[in-house]
Amino acid sequence: MNFYSNLNIGQKRVLWAWGFLAVPIIFYTVVRFYPTANAILLSFQEWNLLGDRTWAGLENYATLASDPVFWKVFKNTFLYLILGTPISLIVAFTVAYHLDKVRFMHGTIRALYFLPFMTSAVAMAWVWRWFYQPVPIGLFNNFLATFGIPQIAFLNSTTNALPAILAPAVWAGLGFQIIIFMAGLRAIPATYYEAARIDGVSRWTVLFEITIPLLKPTIVFLVVFSSIGFLRIFDQVFNMTTNNPGGPLNSTKPLVLMIYDTAFNGYDMGYAAAQTVVLFTILLLVSLLQLYLLRDR
Amino acid sequence: MTNLFKGAAGVSMAALLGTTPASAVEIEYWQYFFEARVTAMEQLIENFEDANPDITVKMNHFPYADYRTKVAAAIPAGEGPDVVQLFYGWLNDYVDAELIQPLPDDLFPAAQIEEEFFPMVSAMKQDGRYWALPTAVRSLALFYNERLFDDAGIENPPQTLEELVATAEKLTKKDGAGNLTQVGLTTGMTAQDHHWWREVLLRQFGGTPYSDDNRTVTYNDEAGQEALQWYVDLEQTHGVTESTFMDEPQAAFKAGRAGMHIDGSFRIGALNDTRGLKWGVAELPAGPNGDRYNYASYWVNAITSKAEGEKYDAAVKFMAYITSDEAMQIWLETVGELPAKPSAALTDENTGDAVYGPFIKGLEYANTTVFVNESAQRQAMTDMVSRIELQGQSVAESLAQAAEEEQKILDEYYSE
Numbered sequence: 001m002n003f004y005s006n007l008n009i010g011q012k013r014v015l016w017a018w019g020f021l022a023v024p025i026i027f028y029t030v031v032r033f034y035p036t037a038n039a040i041l042l043s044f045q046e047w048n049l050l051g052d053r054t055w056a057g058l059e060n061y062a063t064l065a066s067d068p069v070f071w072k073v074f075k076n077t078f079l080y081l082i083l084g085t086p087i088s089l090i091v092a093f094t095v096a097y098h099l100d101k102v103r104f105m106h107g108t109i110r111a112l113y114f115l116p117f118m119t120s121a122v123a124m125a126w127v128w129r130w131f132y133q134p135v136p137i138g139l140f141n142n143f144l145a146t147f148g149i150p151q152i153a154f155l156n157s158t159t160n161a162l163p164a165i166l167a168p169a170v171w172a173g174l175g176f177q178i179i180i181f182m183a184g185l186r187a188i189p190a191t192y193y194e195a196a197r198i199d200g201v202s203r204w205t206v207l208f209e210i211t212i213p214l215l216k217p218t219i220v221f222l223v224v225f226s227s228i229g230f231l232r233i234f235d236q237v238f239n240m241t242t243n244n245p246g247g248p249l250n251s252t253k254p255l256v257l258m259i260y261d262t263a264f265n266g267y268d269m270g271y272a273a274a275q276t277v278v279l280f281t282i283l284l285l286v287s288l289l290q291l292y293l294l295r296d297r
Numbered sequence: 298m299t300n301l302f303k304g305a306a307g308v309s310m311a312a313l314l315g316t317t318p319a320s321a322v323e324i325e326y327w328q329y330f331f332e333a334r335v336t337a338m339e340q341l342i343e344n345f346e347d348a349n350p351d352i353t354v355k356m357n358h359f360p361y362a363d364y365r366t367k368v369a370a371a372i373p374a375g376e377g378p379d380v381v382q383l384f385y386g387w388l389n390d391y392v393d394a395e396l397i398q399p400l401p402d403d404l405f406p407a408a409q410i411e412e413e414f415f416p417m418v419s420a421m422k423q424d425g426r427y428w429a430l431p432t433a434v435r436s437l438a439l440f441y442n443e444r445l446f447d448d449a450g451i452e453n454p455p456q457t458l459e460e461l462v463a464t465a466e467k468l469t470k471k472d473g474a475g476n477l478t479q480v481g482l483t484t485g486m487t488a489q490d491h492h493w494w495r496e497v498l499l500r501q502f503g504g505t506p507y508s509d510d511n512r513t514v515t516y517n518d519e520a521g522q523e524a525l526q527w528y529v530d531l532e533q534t535h536g537v538t539e540s541t542f543m544d545e546p547q548a549a550f551k552a553g554r555a556g557m558h559i560d561g562s563f564r565i566g567a568l569n570d571t572r573g574l575k576w577g578v579a580e581l582p583a584g585p586n587g588d589r590y591n592y593a594s595y596w597v598n599a600i601t602s603k604a605e606g607e608k609y610d611a612a613v614k615f616m617a618y619i620t621s622d623e624a625m626q627i628w629l630e631t632v633g634e635l636p637a638k639p640s641a642a643l644t645d646e647n648t649g650d651a652v653y654g655p656f657i658k659g660l661e662y663a664n665t666t667v668f669v670n671e672s673a674q675r676q677a678m679t680d681m682v683s684r685i686e687l688q689g690q691s692v693a694e695s696l697a698q699a700a701e702e703e704q705k706i707l708d709e710y711y712s713e
Contacts, residue, residue, distance in 0.1 A: 050369040050394035129544070135476040136554065137543055145476055156541040158687055243487040243545060244676075248683045265672040267365070267390070 036280070042273035049267050060274035069250055070258070070275070077231060077255045079162060080169075081286075084230040088170040088177060089222060095174070096181035097211075110178070117175035125239035128168040129155070132240075155240065158251040165252050169236045173229060177222055184218030185211070220294040224287055231283055232256055255279045322607045323353045324615060327378035328596075329364040333566070337631035344627075345618045352611045372396045372603050379604035379612040380619075383429065385420060385595050386668040392428055397599040399426040401613055414638050417593050417665035429599035430620045433634035436593045436659040437489060437497070439582065440550060440558045440568065443575040445479075449556070454579035458501070458527070461557070461582045465537035468556030481537035482557045483546035484528075489560050490546075491678040493581070496592035496664045498524040501584025511667040512711050517700035526692050529685050540682065550576075561594075562656045565633045580655045591659035592666065595637065629653070635660060669710035677703040 007015065043060055047053040064070050099109060116124065131139040132154035141151045154164040188211065196206050212219075234256040238245060245261060246253025255275060263272035326342070328334060335358055342354045357378065359367050365387070371377030373396075383391055391397045410418065410427055421429045439461075441454050449468055455461040465481025472478050484490055495506045495516075504520030507513060516524075531538050543549035550558035551571050559581065568576055583589045598619055604612040618624060625636035629647070635657055636642040642657045650657075668674055681699035684690040690698075 048390055048394075049365055050390050050396060133544055134539065134541060135472065136478045145472065145474060148474060150474070151476060156687070243485065244679050244683075247679065248687055249680055261672070264362075266670050 039273045039276050039280075042270055043277045045270045045273075047269040049269060053270075056270055060271050063271060064274055064278065069253075072250045073246075073253050073255055073258045076162065076251070076253055077233075077282075080166060080233050080254060081227055081230045083163070084166055084170055084233075085223060085226050088173055088226055089219070091170070092174050092177035092222075093181055096178045096185060097207075099178065100182055100185045110182070113178050114175035116172045119172070121172060121235035122239050124168055124172055125236045128236075129240045132164055156248060158249050161241075161248065161252045165236050165240050168240075169230070169233060172236075173226060177226065180218060180222055181215070184215045188214045216294070220291070223294065224290050227286055227290060228283060231279070231286065234260070255282075321351055321353070322611045323355060324379040324604070324608050324611045325377070326354050326356045326380045326382075326615070327364075327368065328356070328358050328382040329361040330358040331361075333632040337628050340627055340631065341619055341624050344623075345615060348618070349611075349614060352614065354615060368396065369394065372601050375603055377603055378601055379608050380598055380615055381601050382596055382598050385429075385431070385597050385665065386671050388421060388423075388429060388597070389669070391599065392423060395602055397428055398602050398604075399428050400430070400600065400616065402426065404613060404617060405430070413640065415593070415642075415660050415663065417595075417660075417663055418637065420665050420667050421597060429597035430616070431595040431597045431637040432619050432624055433628045433632065434593045434595040434637050434660065434663075435562045435634055436591050436656045436663050437493060437559055437561055437581055438655040438659055439579045440560055440564070441577050441579060442550070442553060442556055443577050444553070445556045446577075454557075454577065455582050456579075457583050457587075458498075458585065462531070462535055462537065465531070465557060466535060469537045471536075477536075477539050477542060478554070480539060480542050480549060480555045482531065483542065483549050483555045483559070484531055484538045485540045485546045486675070486679040486682050488546045490528075491675045492592040492594075492666070493559050494524065494528055494678065496666060497581055497590045498528060498584075500590045500664070501586070501588050502527070503586075506666065512707055514700045514704045514707065517697050521696050521700075522693055525681070525685075525696050529682060529692065532686065540686065562633060562635055562653070565652060578652050578655045580658055589659075589662050591663035593660055593663035594665060670706055673706050674703055677706070 004012070004015075042053070044056060044058070045053045046056045046059075095113065099106070099113070102109065130137065133139075133141065134151055134153070134156075135141050135145050138154075140154070144151060153160060155161050192210050192214070193206065196210060201209075233254050237252050237254055237257055238260070241247055241252060246257045256279065259272050259275045259279065262268050262275060266272075326338070328338060335356070338356055342356060346353060368377060368381060368383075372381075381397065383397075405427055407422065407425060407427055410430070414430070415434065417434070418427075418430060421427050421431075439454060445468055446452075446454075451464055451467060455464045461482065468479065468481035469477065470479035486494070499506055499516055499521060502520045502524040504518060504524060505515050508515050532540060543552060543554055546555070546558055547560060547564060547567070549555040550560075551568065551574060553574060568574065580589065581591055598616060600609065600612045600616060620637070622636070622638060622641040625638060625641040628634055629636055629641075635653065636647070639661070642648075642660060647657055648654050666674075677699045680702070681695050684695045684698070685692060
């Protein structure tokens with residue numbers, strides 16, 4: 001107490017500031033930095049959850065590099081990213097752009113778009129899984145069969161399965177992106193549009209010269225945010241392919257599912273940690289690259 | 298009843314005198330949580346404590362997902378169970394990590410175990426000693442839908458593979474465009490078919506899945522090709538099934554959209570709860586030469602390395618009780634899993650039972666796969682069929698590739 005009362009106001013402020021900061025710092029150290037460091041350490045070891053952790057050096061990484069499944073999974077993960085991010089952003093922007101102009105039942109329509117975002121990914125995945133089933137239970141195929149159109153193998157196909165799983169993932173994230181886009185659209189000062197109207201420029205010019213450039217901070221945020229989401233895709237894939245996780249023939253398996261499988265079915269914790277480190281590095285690089293490309297000059 | 302009375306009397310005497318038996322010892326038993334298993338074990342513990350008033354058994358159970366981690370963390374710390382339940386496929390890992398100790402030779406002599414138990418428990422033997430024993434086992438059988446059988450005018454379930462195909466053909470229904478609306482037989486390597494193919498069909502066509510030491514894949518030969526061809530023909534030639542029909546084989550059967558379905562004894566409970574489904578059970582069909590095979594799997598109990606001194610003695614007594622005929626019968630009635638000893642399983646009442654009978658008969662000719670990574674090994678089977686169905690790979694090539702992939706899994710495990 002004596003020590004505290006001897007401090008001047010400036011020092012007391014510093015003490016209090018660090019006192020409050022200590023809580024998140026300790027929290028982050030314990031639940032973020034320590035496990036991350038531990039995972040990196042584990043990626044150089046072998047451990048089956050039961051015995052001791054033994055040193056393996058670079059063996060896990062060597063196995064990874066020569067594992068054809070890993071490269072397939074690597075490709076899938078990027079497919080989710082390069083299909084998912086642009087498609088979801090373009091669709092979300094188109095919807096937001098037009099919804100912004102709609103006055104009739106605006107709130108209700110916006111809520112309808114937001115609804116899937118609030119739904120549990122697991123429940124949603126199972127409903128879509130049922131939609132995709134072949135005759136006699138699948139909604140889509142039953143519909144096709146009614147009109148005499150041949151069935152489409154959605155999930156039981158090496159080419160259709162990945163897009164089929166991506167579709168509900170894009171759909172589910174749409175609500176969030178629309179809300180953010182609309183907030184961004186509303187933030188653009190009306191004076192620019194008024195000036196454009198006086199100049200009599202076309203709607204396309206307004207869109208490409210005013211709206212999109214001024215939406216840049218919103219776009220940067222959404223690109224980074226949704227890229228991370230697609231790189232970490234798991235719930236949809238796992239729940240729609242539980243019988244043959246990531247299948248058929250690994251055609252839908254993303255990195256996170258491979259990590260899960262290696263760790264909790266194969267009990268090969270070191271190898272799973274090595275895969276995690278690779279994923280961590282990719283996420284970091286992709287985020288940094290996007291921030292660099294889309295930075296304000 | 299007398300035991301119960303004695304136990305109750307003992308407890309009240311102890312309470313009156315304010316003492317506990319001089320050599321009171323408490324041991325812990327761990328298993329993963331599955332309601333019927335916990336109920337059965339509570340019953341067994343009660344009976345055991347009545348017969349051994351100086352021993353108390355405390356049961357702990359955990360969700361399946363945490364089970365392995367908890368065991369691994371607790372035993373080395375001296376905190377965990379004295380008797381532990383584990384999946385038979387984990388035995389090697391538990392032995393290597395020194396989590397369990399071998400059963401004492403004097404009370405559990407290998408020769409006696411081999412005489413008393415079904416032969417598949419030999420998978421629990423390492424270096425001439427037994428490390429663990431099951432209370433109950435599971436085997437496969439053919440479930441069939443009685444209503445669909447009646448509608449199609451079929452009187453008896455098929456006895457051979459040939460009859461299986463013929464029966465399945467009668468039970469298959471298609472719509473005008475040729476889409477299946479009802480399958481004769483469910484299939485799917487992702488369900489129980491990988492066991493059926495590996496331990497039953499393959500052997501019926503004259504092959505073997507693995508070498509005697511379980512370290513080499515031996516199915517990449519002519520017998521393997523014939524067995525695989527026969528299996529994929531069900532869908533491709535006979536058109537009596539579709540591997541993704543109604544998402545999961547058991548779902549199709551439960552919904553009454555499948556005439557026949559191969560599954561394990563653990564499915565009995567779920568099917569009993571399905572209203573409006575009239576089903577029967579038959580032994581798996583015999584092969585081209587009349588041979589019958591089956592696959593059995595089980596959970597085992599073992600004494601952990603933590604149990605020492607008095608606790609070890611108590612743990613041994615407990616092991617002896619939970620592997621007794623009486624315990625097995627209680628387990629069958631409560632959980633629906635089959636006794637691990639012929640003396641308990643092959644009673645007239647059990648073999649004559651319309652539901653349990655076919656499973657129990659299957660135990661006599663059942664084999665157990667010594668898995669090193671069950672899900673990865675199943676995946677090799679699933680992919681083997683997928684390559685043929687989705688990519689048009691030839692049976693011989695796909696089989697060779699599967700054998701190679703599975704051999705890699707075995708090599709990685711055994712090289713450590």
